[in-house]
Structures are given as C-alpha cells and as structure tokens.
Amino acid sequence: MFGKKKPEEKKRGAEYVTEQPASEQKPSLFSRIARRDWSRFRIVIGAMLFCFLWMVLWMRAVYLQVIVGSDLAQRAQEQHEFTEQVQGRRGILTDRNGQVMARSVEAQSIYASPGKIADKRKVANALGPILQIEPKVLYERLTKTKRHFIWLKRKVDDMTAANVANLNIPGIGRKTEYTRVYPFKHMAGQLLGFVNTDGKGLEGLERSLESRLQSPAVEHVVRRDAKGKRFTLIGHDQPKQGEDIKLTLDMHIQYIAEEALAKAVKTYDARWGGALIVEIKSGDILAWAQYPFFNPNSYSEYGTLIYRNRLAQDALEPGSTFKPLVMALALQDRKITPDTLINCEGGRWSGKNFSIRDTSIQGTISASRVLRYSSNIGMAKIGLSIGKKRYYNYLRNLGFGQRTQVPVAESRGILRTPKDWSQVDTIATSFGQSISVTGLQMAQAYLTLLNDGVYKPLRLIDEDIVADIRPRACSAQTAAQVKAMMRDVVEAKDGTGRHARIPGIEVGGKTGTAQKADRRSKTYGSKRLASFVGFLPASNPEFLIVVMVDEPTRNQFGGVVSAPVFSEIGGKVMAYTGHMAQPVIPKTVAKAEEAEPAKSKPKLRPLKLAGLSPPWEQVVEVRVKKVAEMDLPGKLAKASKRVPDVKGKSLRNAVELFARAGVVPEVKGSGNLVVRQLPAPGSQWPEKCPEGACVLWLSET
Numbered sequence: 099m100f101g102k103k104k105p106e107e108k109k110r111g112a113e114y115v116t117e118q119p120a121s122e123q124k125p126s127l128f129s130r131i132a133r134r135d136w137s138r139f140r141i142v143i144g145a146m147l148f149c150f151l152w153m154v155l156w157m158r159a160v161y162l163q164v165i166v167g168s169d170l171a172q173r174a175q176e177q178h179e180f181t182e183q184v185q186g187r188r189g190i191l192t193d194r195n196g197q198v199m200a201r202s203v204e205a206q207s208i209y210a211s212p213g214k215i216a217d218k219r220k221v222a223n224a225l226g227p228i229l230q231i232e233p234k235v236l237y238e239r240l241t242k243t244k245r246h247f248i249w250l251k252r253k254v255d256d257m258t259a260a261n262v263a264n265l266n267i268p269g270i271g272r273k274t275e276y277t278r279v280y281p282f283k284h285m286a287g288q289l290l291g292f293v294n295t296d297g298k299g300l301e302g303l304e305r306s307l308e309s310r311l312q313s314p315a316v317e318h319v320v321r322r323d324a325k326g327k328r329f330t331l332i333g334h335d336q337p338k339q340g341e342d343i344k345l346t347l348d349m350h351i352q353y354i355a356e357e358a359l360a361k362a363v364k365t366y367d368a369r370w371g372g373a374l375i376v377e378i379k380s381g382d383i384l385a386w387a388q389y390p391f392f393n394p395n396s397y398s399e400y401g402t403l404i405y406r407n408r409l410a411q412d413a414l415e416p417g418s419t420f421k422p423l424v425m426a427l428a429l430q431d432r433k434i435t436p437d438t439l440i441n442c443e444g445g446r447w448s449g450k451n452f453s454i455r456d457t458s459i460q461g462t463i464s465a466s467r468v469l470r471y472s473s474n475i476g477m478a479k480i481g482l483s484i485g486k487k488r489y490y491n492y493l494r495n496l497g498f499g500q501r502t503q504v505p506v507a508e509s510r511g512i513l514r515t516p517k518d519w520s521q522v523d524t525i526a527t528s529f530g531q532s533i534s535v536t537g538l539q540m541a542q543a544y545l546t547l548l549n550d551g552v553y554k555p556l557r558l559i560d561e562d563i564v565a566d567i568r569p570r571a572c573s574a575q576t577a578a579q580v581k582a583m584m585r586d587v588v589e590a591k592d593g594t595g596r597h598a599r600i601p602g603i604e605v606g607g608k609t610g611t612a613q614k615a616d617r618r619s620k621t622y623g624s625k626r627l628a629s630f631v632g633f634l635p636a637s638n639p640e641f642l643i644v645v646m647v648d649e650p651t652r653n654q655f656g657g658v659v660s661a662p663v664f665s666e667i668g669g670k671v672m673a674y675t676g677h678m679a680q681p682v683i684p685k686t687v688a689k690a691e692e693a694e695p696a697k698s699k700p701k702l703r704p705l706k707l708a709g710l711s712p713p714w715e716q717v718v719e720v721r722v723k724k725v726a727e728m729d730l731p732g733k734l735a736k737a738s739k740r741v742p743d744v745k746g747k748s749l750r751n752a753v754e755l756f757a758r759a760g761v762v763p764e765v766k767g768s769g770n771l772v773v774r775q776l777p778a779p780g781s782q783w784p785e786k787c788p789e790g791a792c793v794l795w796l797s798e799t
Contacts, residue, residue, distance in 0.1 A: 186313035187276055188297055189340030191290065193347045194382070194560055200290055200304070200394075202276040202297070202340075206259035208250040212240050214269035221267055225250065228261045252295050253277040278304075284391035285352055288407045289506070292394035301405055302394075303345075303558075306505045313340040344560040346382035351375055351671055355387035358666040359645070363389045366628075366650035366659050372409040373663065374541045375671065376642040378633070381545060381554045383504070384641075384671075409646075410508035413534035417612025418472045418656070419631045420530030423543055424481055425469055426551070426580045427492045430572040433483040436466040436579055440476045444746030444771055447475045452522050454478055459771055461746035469583045472594050472609065474529040481528025486516040489524065495553065495568050496543040498535055503555040503563060511535045530612055541644045544631055548581070548639045550574035581606055585636040588661075598632055598661035600669045603677075606639070607632025607664060609656035614649070625649045630660035634668050640677065643667055743779035744772050744794070752794055759783050763792040772796060 162170065191200040208229060215221050218240040226233035229251045239248065251258075252275065259272055278293045291302015298312070299305035314337065355373045363371040375385040392405045406412075428434045445459035456473050468476030481489070490513070493499065499513030512534035514523070526532035535543075538556070546553050551572035555565045572580075584606035588595040594609045609630055616623035628647045633639040645660040645667075653659055744752035752772045756763045761783065763775075774795035777784065784791060 185276070185297065185315045186337035186339045188278065188293070188313060189307075189311040190342045191303065191311075192342070192344050193349045193352075194344065194384075195348065196344075197349045198281055199286065199345065199347070199349070200278060200280050202278055205253040205275055205277040206256070206272045207252045207275050208254060208259070208262055209271055209273060210240060210248050210250050211246055211269045211271070212243055212248065213246055215240060216268070221270065224265060224267070225262065225270070228258060228265075229254070278394075280394045282349060283395060284393045285349060285356060286347060286386055287392035287394050288388045288405055288409075289347075289386040290394055291407075292397040292405070301397075302407060303506065304394075306507055307343060310341045310343060313337050346377075346380075346384065346557050346560050347386065348384045350674060352385045352387060354670045354674070355385040355667050356389065356391070358663050358670075359387050360389045360391070361666075362645075362647055362659060362663045363650075366647065366652045368628075368647045368651070368659075369649040370408060371645075371647045371663075372537050373646070373667065374409060374537055374642075374644040375667065376541055376545055376556065376644075378545060378548050378639050378642055381557045382560075383541075383556055383558050386558075407506060407508075408648075409537040410504070410506045411536070413509045413511040413536050414614070414627050414646075414648075415531050415533065415612045416535050416540060417530040417610035417627060417629065418474075419540065419608050419610035419629050420533070420535075421469055421472065421477050421528070422580050422584055422608050422631075423493075423496060423547065424477060424484075424528050425465070425583065426547060426572045426576055427489070428465075428480045428484060429579055430551075430576045431484065431488065434465045434480060436464065436583065438465040439463065440465060440468055440473075440479055442468070442471075442473045442475045442746070444773075445475070447478070451520075452525055454525070459746070459748045461743070466583045466586065469608070470586050470590055470593050472587075477528040478525040481524055482521075484524075486519045486524060489527070490516045490519075492571065493533075495571050496546055497539055497553075498533065498543065502538055502542050503566070504538060504558045506538075506558070508538055509536055511539055530610065537644055537646050540631060541642065544633070544642055544644070546571050547577055548633055548642060550577045581633070581636065581639070584608055584633075588632065589636070594657045595630065595632070595661050597657055598630060598664045598668075600634065600665050600672070603634060603669075603672060604636040605632055605634040605664075605668060606636040607661070609661060611654060611656045626654040628654055628656040628659035630656050630664045632661075632664045632668070634672065635677070640675075641668065641671055643671075739783065741775075741777045741779055741781050741783060744775055745779070747772050756792065756794075761792050763794045766793055766795050 188202040190198060190202075192198055208225075212218070219237055222233045222237035222240060225231070226236050229236070231251065236250070239250070250270075254262075262270065263272060276297055278297065280287070280290060289302055291299060291304040291306075293299050293304050299308040304311065355375055359371045359373045362368070371389045373385065373387040374383060376383055386409065388407070388409060390404055392400055394405075397405060429436070434440075439462050441462045442456060442460035444461060445456040447454045454475050456471075456475055458471050458473070460467075460471055460473055460476070463471065463473070463476070465476070465480065467473075468480070493513055498511060500510055501508050519527075523532045542556050545556060551570050551574065553565065553568040553571065555563060557563060585604060587593045587609070588598045588605050588607050590596070595607050598605060598607050598609075607630055610628070612627040612629065613622040614625040614627060615621070616625075626649065628650050630645045631643070633642050643664050645663045647656075647659045647663070650659045742755050744755055747755075748771065752775075753763065753765075772794050776791065776793045
C-alpha cells in the first residue's frame with residue numbers, strides 16, 4: 099500500500115495530462131542547442147562563406163577581365179565613342195569665263211536613333227508634317243527597324259531643319275552634308291550629269307570626273323556622354339576639298355545653241371536634237387547643247403532617255419555629212435581632182451548586188467559638183483577607187499571606231515575591219531551608210547580636216563592634254579580643196595546647203611539626210627537623221643558647228659531642218675565674238691568659173707574602181723582640166739558651138755541648155771529624165787530645126 103506516489107493527473111479540457119516531477123523531465127532539443135557554445139562554429143562558417151564569396155568575385159573578375167573583357171571594352175567604347183565619315187566640299191565646275199555651272203552647298207539632314215525615342219507614335223505625328231512624310235509611314239520606319247541609326251530625310255531646307263531643332267526631341271538629330279546645285283538649271287544638263295544623295299556622280303561629267311571632283315572622306319572619332327551628347331572631338335585632320343575644274347564651255351554660246359536647237363526640234367516635231375560648237379584654233383568645245391532639256395537639280399523627275407548624253411553615246415549613220423571626209427581621202431591619194439568628171443548615171447545606178455538612187459538627177463558632173471549636189475552615185479564611184487585597207491586606216495586616223503580624248507562616257511561607234519568589208523560596204527560607207535558614228539566623233543574628224551589635215555584633239559577641260567600621235571590625214575592643199583567644195587555647197591545658188599547662209603559672211607558646210615535602220619525589219623525604214631556640219635568664215639575657219647536633229651516628222655531633209663539652225667547659231671556666235679565688223683560680199687560660183695581661162699584639150703584616163711569589174715570600170719573618166727562651160731547646169735551655162743549631151747539630165751536642165759543656142763526642142767514621152775536626144779551629142783547645131791529635127795525623149799527612170 100505504501101508504494102511511490104502516483105503523479106497527479108490534471109485535466110486540460112477533455113484530456114488528462116499526467117505531470118511528472120521536474121527532476122525526472124528530459125531537456126528539449128532547443129534547450130540543448132541553446133545551452134551549446136556556437137562561437138567557434140560561427141567563426142568557421144563565416145570564414146567559409148567569406149572564402150566562397152571571395153572565390154565568386156575572383157571568378158567574376160577573371161570572366162569580365164580575361165574572357166569577355168575585350169568585348170565589353172569594345173561595347174563600352176561604342177557607347178561613348180564612335181567614328182564618323184567627314185567629307186569635304188565637292189569640286190566646282192565653271193565655264194571658261196568663271197561662271198559656276200555646278201557647286202556644292204551645305205545642307206542639313208535629319209536622322210533618328212530609334213532606341214532613344216520613348217513615344218514613337220507621338221514623335222511620328224510631330225515630325226511628319228514638318229518633313230512632309232506621312233506619320234504612319236514615319237512611325238513604321240521608327241518601330242520596325244533594328245538599327246541604331248536611320249535617316250529620316252536627307253538635305254532638307256534651312257527652315258525645315260530649324261523647325262525640327264525647335265522640337266528638341268531626344269533621339270532626333272541633324273547632320274551637315276553637301277547638296278549639289280546647278281545654277282543654270284537645264285543648260286548643258288546632259289553633259290554635266292548629276293550626283294546621288296550621297297554625293298556620288300552617276301551621269302555625265304559628274305561621273306567621269308568623279309575621282310577629281312569628289313572629296314576624300316576622313317574618319318573622325320567622336321565622344322559622347324551617357325545622354326548621347328557630343329562633348330569632344332578627337333583628331334584634327336580636316337577633309338580635303340574636291341578639285342575645281344574649269345570647262346571650255348561658254349555659257350553665252352551655250353544659250354545661243356540651245357535656243358536655236360529647241361526651236362528646230364519643236365518646229366519639225368523631232369525626237370531629239372543636238373549641237374556642238376568648236377573653236378577650231380584651240381579645239382575647245384564652246385557649246386554642248388541637247389534638246390529635250392534636262393535639269394540635274396531635279397534629276398529624279400526625268401527618265402534615262404532624257405538625261406542620256408546622246409551626242410557622245412548614240413552612234414548613228416552620218417549620211418551625206420560623211421562625204422567631204424571621203425572626198426578628202428580620194429583627193430589626197432590622187433584618185434580624183436576637183437575637176438574629175440564622174441557619170442552620175444542620171445540618178446540611178448544598179449549593179450549585181452546594189453542599187454543606188456540620188457535625190458537629184460545628174461549626168462556627168464565634176465567631183466566638186468558631186469559634193470555640191472550630194473550625189474550618192476558619184477561618191478560611190480569615188481569610194482570604189484580607194485583600197486579597203488587604206489580606206490579603213492584613214493577613217494581610224496580621223497577618230498572613227500574609237501573614243502575621243504573628251505572625258506565623257508561615249509560610244510566607239512561601228513567601224514568594221516577591212517576583211518569584213520564587201521563591195522557594198524565600200525560603196526555605202528562612201529555616202530555615210532554601213533558605218534555608225536557619234537556627233538562627238540564627227541566634230542573630231544572635221545576638226546582634223548579644218549586643221550589642214552593635222553589631228554587636233556577636242557578639249558572640254560581648260561587644261562593641256564597630250565594628243566595622240568597620228569599620221570596626217572591629208573595635206574593642207576587637199577583640205578583647202580575640200581573646204582572650197584563645202585563653201586560651194588552653201589554659197590552656190592544650186593547648193594544643197596543654201597539655207598545655212600549667213601548674211602555678210604561666207605560659210606562652208608555639208609547637209610545630211612541619213613536613213614535610219616529599222617531593227618524589226620532589219621532594213622532601212624522611213625525615219626531620218628537630219629544633220630548639218632559647217633564652218634565659218636569659209637576663207638579662214640574659226641568655228642565648227644555640228645547640228646543633228648533626229649527623226650523630224652514635218653520635214654526630213656538636213657538642208658531644210660538643220661541648216662537653218664547652223665545659220666542662226668553661226669550668225670549670233672560671230673556677232674557675240676565680234677567677227678561681224680567687216681562683212682564679206684559672197685561671189686557667185688558662176689562668175690568665178692566663167693572668169694577661168696580655157697585650157698588645152700583635156701587628157702582622158704580611166705578612173706579605176708577597186709573591186710568593181712568591167713564595164714563599170716570604164717564608165718568614169720578623169721579630165722585633167724577645169725570644168726568646161728557645158729558641164730554647168732543649164733541656167734548658168736553659155737551655149738557652145740556643138741550640141742551638148744543632155745542624156746540623163748532633167749527636162750528643165752536640157753531645155754535650158756538647148757534654149758541657150760536658140761533651139762526649142764520637141765518633147766516626147768512622159769517623165770522628167772532625158773533618155774534620148776536629137777541632134778546627136780557633139781554634132782554641129784543646125785541653122786534651123788524643122789519638125790522632128792530637135793527632139794528630146796523622156797522617161798520616168
């Protein structure tokens with residue numbers, strides 16, 4: 099009964115808790131941990147944690163300094179430093195008198211840094227009206243790009259730049275650039291060409307002289323703070339300015355040429371027209387005109403057909419303007435003389451592989467009149483007397499089939515090698531077909547001819563150039579003979595170039611009406627190139643003028659379309675340069691020829707036609723004498739004692755010749771060409787002409 103006293107049970111709510119004596123209770127975990135000495139443990143843990151953090155920091159430092167250090171340094175440099183291309187002013191183009199034709203002026207360009215723009219929609223709405231860009235378009239450009247720099251608008255006017263600056267929008271900035279300005283607008287536009295937005299030449303002289311006009315770019319290093327503000331500039335090298343170039347053009351003469359040319363192109367509803375004016379003594383090109391006009395200030399508004407420099411890049415068949423050059427070769431090689439009589443076959447000549455027709459009906463005429471009447475048949479026979487190799491080398495010496503020394507983009511034209519020449523090619527080349535040349539090449543060839551046959555390069559830049567060493571094309575005597583023939587083309591009453599006359603001064607020249615090939619049919623079509631090449635004054639040439647009017651529709655003849663352009667330009671140029679003080683009274687060709695003394699009986703020798711077999715070889719005879727009276731057209735001739743040969747002549751010419759002797763012939767048949775006559779040529783004139791004794795039979799062919 100007397101055992102240990104049971105512990106008391108106390109009721110805690112619905113449960114009973116048995117209490118034990120304090121001496122018998124075990125210490126709790128927390129009490130045991132609380133009673134333990136943790137000071138040493140804390141020191142160890144702290145040391146370990148410190149070492150770990152120290153290792154992490156060292157590893158991070160090694161990673162940043164060693165592994166990615168160079169990349170981070172470059173990124174930091176890009177954030178605070180950047181390089182920009184600084185370009186100087188592009189060179190100025192001036193005419194011979196110092197008139198500025200093209201120059202560069204400062205302009206402001208607007209750019210954006212999209213990453214620094216907080217509210218792009220608001221910025222787009224604010225800048226759109228100022229920059230004249232649709233806000234929607236501007237917003238898309240700002241949001242869709244991943245670039246840190248974009249151009250918003252290049253080379254704006256000063257007012258637009260000031261309005262943008264007044265907005266003071268973060269991320270929107272301005273940069274100074276240069277814009278190209280052409281003060282004379284369309285004058286010499288195709289020659290000058292234009293530059294793109296970055297200032298690089300794309301056409302004309304701007305492109306061909308790019309290396310001289312352009313300013314070499316210089317790299318500058320710029321620093322900026324965290325807000326992007328520039329605060330220092332490292333580097334002191336300033337960009338060099340582009341080279342200023344003085345051209346040989348005279349803007350007064352350029353205006354004269356463009357005015358006359360535009361009038362002709364509009365009057366005859368032509369495709370385009372071009373004109374070159376050259377000072378013969380120096381070879382300087384004084385004017386380079388082309389119509390329709392092209393204004394390089396707004397080049398984006400024009401198509402390639404307008405700003406194309408056709409005078410240098412379009413190679414076309416020259417037509418009859420080529421004939422004086424061929425005539426010079428034949429005279430130089432003594433194949434003919436100016437008085438050589440050539441049978442022009444009454445306006446039509448046919449062979450095995452060719453058929454040639456003239457616009458005028460001529461019989462046997464002198465070589466000088468072949469040029470005056472622009473006879474294709476006469477020139478064909480002259481051309482056949484020249485060897486193909488000699489022919490080719492001569493044309494090469496004149497500059498055909500190759501580029502000139504003028505610094506423009508130009509075509510070589512088409513001049514095939516002699517081995518590719520057929521008989522037909524030789525014939526066709528003699529009157530300006532089967533060969534393609536540019537207006538610039540024609541000017542170069544005629545400059546050589548007018549310089550007494552010595553090659554003189556054309557100049558477009560007012561500086562000394564090294565001329566190619568070429569054989570002399572012809573002698574001074576030959577050149578003088580051709581110049582005299584070209585003078586007759588204009589000054590003679592029956593010359594084809596009489597519309598090129600200038601009152602008070604004698605001029606020389608040659609008309610051209612070249613057929614244009616049809617690419618589809620691969621034959622000659624109905625379109626023509628009307629041209630005229632002339633010089634003035636005739637006695638001592640100072641200026642050479644080349645006029646080309648392509649595809650005129652209201653009239654196609656060079657003597658009608660282009661010759662008056664030459665006359666207008668030549669007269670004004672002579673007045674402008676002060677050469678009209680002493681007018682020259684032209685002498686008629688008839689009076690000059692009538693005053694010539696009679697020569698002895700002519701010696702005859704056959705004109706050998708290279709590559710042409712008999713009987714054509716025997717058709718042409720050379721008479722070493724001055725032109726006889728009966729070789730002249732009827733209205734200028736005096737009657738001889740014997741009946742003239744009028745076969746192949748026009749009815750009007752034949753009747754006039756008979757009328758000089760007091761004989762009125764009877765006309766039979768229809769047409770305009772005399773094919774048979776009575777009395778026979780060379781017989782004595784009958785004292786009376788009874789019915790049936792003096793008859794002219796006509797035919798249409």
